Amino acid sequence: AQSVTQLGSHVSVSEGALVLLRCNYSSSVPPYLFWYVQYPNQGLQLLLKYTTGATLVKGINGFEAEFKKSETSFHLTKPSAHMSDAAEYFCAVIIGSQGNLIFGKGTKLSVKP
Amino acid sequence: KAGVTQTPRYLIKTRGQQVTLSCSPISGHRSVSWYQQTPGQGLQFLFEYFSETQRNKGNFPGRFSGRQFSNSRSEMNVSTLELGDSALYLCASSSWTGRQETQYFGPGTRLLVL
Numbered sequence: 269a270q271s272v273t274q275l276g277s278h279v280s281v282s283e284g285a286l287v288l289l290r291c292n293y294s295s296s297v298p299p300y301l302f303w304y305v306q307y308p309n310q311g312l313q314l315l316l317k318y319t320t321g322a323t324l325v326k327g328i329n330g331f332e333a334e335f336k337k338s339e340t341s342f343h344l345t346k347p348s349a350h351m352s353d354a355a356e357y358f359c360a361v362i363i364g365s366q367g368n369l370i371f372g373k374g375t376k377l378s379v380k381p
Numbered sequence: 382k383a384g385v386t387q388t389p390r391y392l393i394k395t396r397g398q399q400v401t402l403s404c405s406p407i408s409g410h411r412s413v414s415w416y417q418q419t420p421g422q423g424l425q426f427l428f429e430y431f432s433e434t435q436r437n438k439g440n441f442p443g444r445f446s447g448r449q450f451s452n453s454r455s456e457m458n459v460s461t462l463e464l465g466d467s468a469l470y471l472c473a474s475s476s477w478t479g480r481q482e483t484q485y486f487g488p489g490t491r492l493l494v495l
């Protein structure tokens with residue numbers, strides 16, 4: 269069965285440090301891949317999306333993710349963390365003809381001053 | 382430009398009842414999708430509508446249904462409510478510029494089933 273695994277339910281980084289949030293998926297066919305962010309007491313927001321083409325995808329707020337087919341990964345990165353990046357991040361994948369979007373369990377990012 | 386509007390914002394129902402939630406997308410957006418968020422199951426995709434047609438579908442029982450009207454407004458209906466249907470129901474509207482998708486979420490409807 270298709271699935272999405274986010275490694276680490278909580279990640280803590282210092283302000284200015286690299287942010288790396290990991291996402292792996294299982295699929296035998298090329299997937300569509302997404303990252304979403306949910307800020308405290310705010311709604312969900314689409315950060316970025318990969319469909320086809322360039323494997324490095326740039327999103328909003330300085331985030332980017334790279335689709336690596338050989339590793340079945342779509343990790344999210346940001347070179348320098350800001351306090352405002354503290355939020356919960358969800359990786360998601362569409363696999364299959366019905367277009368079912370499957371979410372990972374989420375990773376809560378904390379940013380220390 | 383007004384954002385995505387969901388009504389009602391809060392709702393309390395009892396088991397066995399049915400409920401209809403409404404979502405008004407951003408003007409000009411033709412795609413509306415629905416999601417369920419619970420502490421236990423996390424985020425789950427319900428369905429997506431585009432130009433009044435269901436385009437994608439999640440893995441929910443037939444008690445969950447939706448529709449989209451010609452003005453792109455969408456409704457989601459849950460019949461024979463169960464306790465486990467208590468959740469935050471999110472709606473999002475999307476538009477595309479070339480291959481770039483922009484998606485905006487509403488604040489959600491919080492449903493409590495007693």
